[in-house]
Amino acid sequence: MKIVNTYKKIAVFVGVLTLASCAHEDQPTESQLDFNQPLRTELDKWIDTNYLVPYNINAQYKWNQNTVDNTRFLFPPTLDKVQPALEIVKQIWLASYATVGGADFVKKIAPREIVLVGGVNSNSNGTRTLGIAEGGQRITLFEVDNINKKNRAIVAEFIHTIQHEYVHILNQNKPFDEQAWGKITPSGYTATWHLETTAASRELGFITNYARANAVEDFAETASIILISTKAEYAAILASITSAKGRADIQRKEAIVVQYFKDAFNMDFYALRDEAEKNTTYVINN
Amino acid sequence: MKIKNILKYLVVASLAIQLTACTETEVEQKFDATPTERLNARKTELQQVLPTSEFGWKAVYFTDNKQLGGFTHLFKFTPDGKVDMASDFNTDTKIYTSDYGIQLGSTVSLVFTTKNRIHLLSDSNPAAAPTAALVGKGYLGDFQFLYYGQENGELIFKTNRNGQEVRFAKATAQDWTDLPKNFLMIPNVIGRNVYGANRGLEIIDGTTKKTYDFNPFTTITRFTNYTNATEVNGLGIGYSPTGIVVSPAITVGEQKLSNFVYNSTNGSFTATGTNGVSASIKYSDTPFVISDDYKNFAPGQPQKVVGYIAPNLTAAQSNSVLCRTLLDKINAGLPATQSIARVQVIFNNAVNGTYIQYLFNGGKATITHFVTTKVNDTNKTIVLTDAGWTHNAATIAILKDIDAQLTNPDGLYIKKEAFTIVASNKIYTLANASNNGFRITAYQL
Numbered sequence: 001m002k003i004v005n006t007y008k009k010i011a012v013f014v015g016v017l018t019l020a021s022c023a024h025e026d027q028p029t030e031s032q033l034d035f036n037q038p039l040r041t042e043l044d045k046w047i048d049t050n051y052l053v054p055y056n057i058n059a060q061y062k063w064n065q066n067t068v069d070n071t072r073f074l075f076p077p078t079l080d081k082v083q084p085a086l087e088i089v090k091q092i093w094l095a096s097y098a099t100v101g102g103a104d105f106v107k108k109i110a111p112r113e114i115v116l117v118g119g120v121n122s123n124s125n126g127t128r129t130l131g132i133a134e135g136g137q138r139i140t141l142f143e144v145d146n147i148n149k150k151n152r153a154i155v156a157e158f159i160h161t162i163q164h165e166y167v168h169i170l171n172q173n174k175p176f177d178e179q180a181w182g183k184i185t186p187s188g189y190t191a192t193w194h195l196e197t198t199a200a201s202r203e204l205g206f207i208t209n210y211a212r213a214n215a216v217e218d219f220a221e222t223a224s225i226i227l228i229s230t231k232a233e234y235a236a237i238l239a240s241i242t243s244a245k246g247r248a249d250i251q252r253k254e255a256i257v258v259q260y261f262k263d264a265f266n267m268d269f270y271a272l273r274d275e276a277e278k279n280t281t282y283v284i285n286n
Numbered sequence: 287m288k289i290k291n292i293l294k295y296l297v298v299a300s301l302a303i304q305l306t307a308c309t310e311t312e313v314e315q316k317f318d319a320t321p322t323e324r325l326n327a328r329k330t331e332l333q334q335v336l337p338t339s340e341f342g343w344k345a346v347y348f349t350d351n352k353q354l355g356g357f358t359h360l361f362k363f364t365p366d367g368k369v370d371m372a373s374d375f376n377t378d379t380k381i382y383t384s385d386y387g388i389q390l391g392s393t394v395s396l397v398f399t400t401k402n403r404i405h406l407l408s409d410s411n412p413a414a415a416p417t418a419a420l421v422g423k424g425y426l427g428d429f430q431f432l433y434y435g436q437e438n439g440e441l442i443f444k445t446n447r448n449g450q451e452v453r454f455a456k457a458t459a460q461d462w463t464d465l466p467k468n469f470l471m472i473p474n475v476i477g478r479n480v481y482g483a484n485r486g487l488e489i490i491d492g493t494t495k496k497t498y499d500f501n502p503f504t505t506i507t508r509f510t511n512y513t514n515a516t517e518v519n520g521l522g523i524g525y526s527p528t529g530i531v532v533s534p535a536i537t538v539g540e541q542k543l544s545n546f547v548y549n550s551t552n553g554s555f556t557a558t559g560t561n562g563v564s565a566s567i568k569y570s571d572t573p574f575v576i577s578d579d580y581k582n583f584a585p586g587q588p589q590k591v592v593g594y595i596a597p598n599l600t601a602a603q604s605n606s607v608l609c610r611t612l613l614d615k616i617n618a619g620l621p622a623t624q625s626i627a628r629v630q631v632i633f634n635n636a637v638n639g640t641y642i643q644y645l646f647n648g649g650k651a652t653i654t655h656f657v658t659t660k661v662n663d664t665n666k667t668i669v670l671t672d673a674g675w676t677h678n679a680a681t682i683a684i685l686k687d688i689d690a691q692l693t694n695p696d697g698l699y700i701k702k703e704a705f706t707i708v709a710s711n712k713i714y715t716l717a718n719a720s721n722n723g724f725r726i727t728a729y730q731l
Contacts, residue, residue, distance in 0.1 A: 007293040010300075032322040034329075038387075039366055062385060062399035065430060065446065073424045075405035079384060082400075118401045120411040122422035145401065 043083060050090055051114075055107055059086055061116045067138070068117065077118035077144040085116060085144045088155060091283050093162045096275040101267045109173050109265075111139040111166075118145040127194045131161035136172035139165045152284050156228050159280065163224035171219065174264040181256055182215045184249050189214055202241045205249025222250070223257045226269070230277050328394040332433050335441065336363040336386075336396070342370070343441065343454035344461050346524040349407055349426040350450065351533040354416065355508020356524025357425075358468060359404055360457050373403035374468040374525060381462075391432070395446060398429040405429055416507045467527035474548050474555075475503050475523060475530060476603075479569065481553040483606035483717060483725040486574025487512045491538050492562040497574040500567050501705045502603055513704040514575045529555055536565040571606075571723040577701040579714070580668045583633045584661045585640075592700075592716070592728040593630025596647075598708040602727040604715050609726045612688040619684045624648030629688065630731065631670075631716070633659070640670070642692055644685055653677050655689055660697075667697030667719040696720040702730075 040048075043061075051057045060067060063076040077085070097106045111133065121129040121142040132140045141161055148154050185205040190196065193212040201209045211221035226234055241247040261269040317324060336343075342362030348355065360381075362370040369386040372379050384402035389395050398404055406414075407427020415421040431443035431452055441454040477485055487498040498512040503523065511520045524531040528547055535542035536557065543557035543565045554568035583590055596613075599605065605613075616626045628645035635641070642655040657670040670693045675682050682689075692698065696719040703713040711729040718724035 007290075007297060010297055032320075032326060034326065062387065063397055063429070064389075064399075065391060065397075070447065073408045073410040073422070073426070075408045075429065076398075076400050078401040118405070119409050122410040122412055124422060126412070 043079065046083060047086065051086065055094060055110060056112065057110055058113045059116065060113060061144075064115075067113070067115050068140070069121075072121055073119075074117050074121060074142070075119045077116045081118070081144050081147050082116060084149050085141070085147045085158070086114075088147070088149065088158060088283055089114065089141075089162055092155075092159050092276055092279045093166060096272060096279050097166075099275050100272040101265060105265070105267075109170060111137055111169055113138040115140040116144045117142045119143065125192075125194055130157070131165040133165040133168035133172070136169050139169065141165075149283060152280075155280065155284060159276075160224055160228045163227045163276070164220045167220040167223045168216070170264070171216065176219055176256065176260045176264075178215050178219075181219060181253065184252050185218075188212055189218075199240075202237070202250070203243040203246045205243075205246045205253075207237070207250055207253075218253070219257065222253045223269075226254065226257070227273050227276050228280070229273075231270075231273070325390065325394060328433060328435075329388055329390070332394055332396065332441075333365075333388050335436070337365045339456045341457045341459050341462065344457040345452050345454045346526075346531045346533075347404070347407070347427070347452050348450065348522045348524065348533040349428070349445075350448070351522040352520050353420075353507065353509055353522075354425055355522040356531055356533060357407060357508075358465065358524055358526070360462055360465060361454070362457075369398065369402065371398075371402045371404065372462065372465055373406070374465055375403060375406045377466070377469055379465045379468075389430070391430070391446065394433045396431045396433060396443065464527040468525035471525045471527070471530065471548065472505060474550075474553065475525070476505065477503070477569075478553060479603055479605075480607055482569030483571045483608070483723045484573050485567070485569050485603070487536075487565065487567050488574070489536060489538055489565045490563065499575050499704065501703070502707075511704060515577055518704060532557075538563045538565065572721045573699055573701070573717060575701070576666050576699060578666060579702045580661060580666055580698075580700045583659070583668050583700055585634065585659055587634055589635050590633045591630060591731040592633075592714045593628050593643075593731050594726050594728045595628050595630075596626060599727045599729070602707050602713075604703065604713070604725060604727040606717075606723050606725040608691075608723045609688075612691065612724075615687060616684055620646070620650070621648070624650045629692075629726065630728070631692070639673075642670070642689065653682060653685060655682070655685075655693075657693060662697055665697065665719060667699055669695065669697035691718050691724040691726075692716065694718050694720060703727075 047059045051059045061077055061082040068074055094106050115138060117140060119142070123129060128142070130142055134140070139162070141158070146154060147158060188201070188204045188206055190212050193209050196209040196212060198208045201212055206212050206218060207222045207225045211218040225237075229237065238247055238250065241250070258269045261267045261272070319327065342360055344358065344360050346356040346358050349357075357373055357375050359371060359373045363386060367385055367387065368383055370381050370383050372381045382402050384398060385400040387397050387399045389397050404427065407425040408429060409424040410422045411424070412421045414424055416425060420426065426448070428445035428447040428450075430446035432446055434442040434444055436442065439456060443452045443454065444450065445452060479485070485500045487500045489496045498514050498517070498519070500512050501510050503510040508523050509520065510523065511518055513519070522533045524533070530546045530548070532544050532546065535544035538559060541559040541563050543559055543563070546555035546557045546565070546567065548555050552569065554566055556564060556566040558564045581587075613626060620626075625647045626644065627647045628643065630643050630645070631640070632638070632643065633640050638656065640657050640659045642657060644653045646652070654676040656673040656675070658673050660669045660671065661667070662669060672693055699717040699719050701715050701717075703715055706713055707727070709729065711731070714728045714730055716726050716728060
């Protein structure tokens with residue numbers, strides 16, 4: 001037992017040493033982080049009131065290299081263009097969905113961030129990217145500096161971008177039946193869609209030439225073109241197609257879109273279109 | 287003994303812990319402060335220094351001095367995140383206000399966060415591209431500048447995109463008022479050959495002198511190059527009210543020359559260093575670079591044709607004043623419906639040897655002057671000597687003066703130039719080797 005006692009003593013000694021040896025520790029000092037709130041301009045406050053508080057959406061207009069593609073030559077928007085652009089987005093997109101889908105619809109399924117870019121986003125094939133939807137979380141809108149609320153064509157193109165990208169966000173939340181969609185016009189998809197005209201594409205059953213990029217873009221284009229057109233304008237588009245099959249194919253796609261909105265979100269797609277049209281007219285006249 | 291073994295192991299384990307537990311974890315500090323403290327200090331430093339300059343800052347921003355020139359920007363920062371800015375990107379030199387921020391990326395950076403003049407350099411709109419190669423890239427500009435400290439009162443930045451150094455120097459009130467004057471310098475940079483038939487860059491290092499051709503300047507890119515027989519050196523140019531700023535700087539020994547002052551009496555731009563070092567863009571009737579290209583035109587070589595063609599080459603800077611006067615004189619002597627179309631020299635034709643041809647617009651018949659050729663390897667010239675005309679003396683009288691230049695007894699310098707005009711054909715110039723100021727521009731045909 002003697003040896004055990006010796007070990008016991010050593011163990012106690014070692015234990016004391018262990019507890020005492022590292023007693024000296026630097027106490028944490030004050031944080032190095034800068035907690036100063038950046039100055040908030042009137043525009044920032046407007047964004048808070050109209051986007052952040054009601055919809056929990058951050059509208060970012062100041063340049064942040066982490067939210068843009070730094071291999072592209074892009075630049076932030078001119079200050080004067082930010083609020084008009086966001087007013088258009090709010091009135092035509094957010095308000096329309098809120099009216100038809102319920103006040104909480106866009107609060108639940110919306111990009112958490114809208115990034116505004118002033119300049120053109122040019123692609124190497126000569127096309128321009130007007131908008132990007134990423135991961136169901138962020139929509140980037142380009143060419144904000146070109147916004148002119150009094151010009152219906154410009155407003156329509158801008159809104160087309162938002163509607164198109166938002167359909168992507170919806171798809172990223174609840175997928176549509178890509179296989180069924182792909183069977184309607186399986187042979188018309190092409191990587192060189194930009195070399196095709198919209199008129200010729202419609203004869204083949206695509207609403208625009210960009211719709212021919214792939215089924216996902218086709219869905220977003222079909223939905224967004226219907227949303228930015230009045231009932232009469234859309235009827236005129238269909239009437240302009242000479243190929244009966246082309247027209248029927250677009251209408252089959254339209255039916256899938258309508259069904260998707262009904263099944264996935266319990267929303268009347270045509271009511272949404274009418275609301276968007278009403279709000280577009282409001283924006284242009286005010 | 288089992289318990290004894292357990293205790294033994296415990297003791298060994300405890301001792302092992304003792305030996306390692308209090309290992310010094312403090313990393314030796316190479317700096318006085320932690321990285322966070324240093325970054326914060328940098329941030330504070332930049333935040334504080336930007337608004338301090340009474341009239342703001344001036345930067346001549348060369349986005350890529352391998353293909354583009356410099357754009358002068360003036361900035362006046364306020365502590366509340368606003369910046370007043372003016373630039374000489376185009377003639378709209380008014381002051382505009384936008385936002386800026388100090389952001390932490392790979393290091394502390396100054397970012398122009400909403401659009402202002404500097405963003406014009408980053409416009410990917412194809413219509414804004416300065417050259418076909420830059421479609422979709424604009425002027426390769428950046429507006430996020432990484433802060434690298436201060437030197438002689440200047441703020442040193444590097445662009446986030448491609449690491450180009452940009453220096454902010456303290457601006458003066460005059461910089462703001464004089465900014466539009468930068469555009470008055472453009473015609474001087476383009477140049478006027480009333481001062482001499484050749485334009486060159488002369489670099490003097492005390493007693494030794496190096497000379498280059500200074501080639502025609504393109505305003506859309508603000509870029510040119512200077513060349514000799516073996517070197518092609520690109521040169522980006524920025525305008526100032528008194529001259530130009532160039533990048534890359536002309537290096538002479540240890541000295542770097544980049545600020546050139548314009549002299550309106552002789553059309554030259556000169557940058558002066560110390561100890562007799564200088565660089566000068568100037569005119570002279572004597573060529574700055576004499577090439578060996580004449581050898582390709584010597585007797586026995588394959589046929590080669592070079593020709594002045596109107597109107598493509600009519601306005602070429604490399605046509606000297608004397609050349610233009612003589613061409614104008616030919617036209618003045620012709621009926622209104624006729625004009626000189628070509629002056630071309632056919633060297634070493636298998637049938638007719640070498641001859642000068644004068645072609646006309648308006649139905650006038652071509653006139654040919656046969657010559658013999660002889661090279662002078664010492665002077666690097668080729669001498670054309672009269673061997674008869676296709677027309678009589680009265681008919682050729684109108685061409686006598688210009689022909690006398692081409693067939694002068696001192697011969698011609700023939701040089702392949704480093705630039706092209708309108709077409710992709712190579713450009714040659716033929717100059718009177720007596721250095722009397724005659725130089726004509728020709729395509730290789």
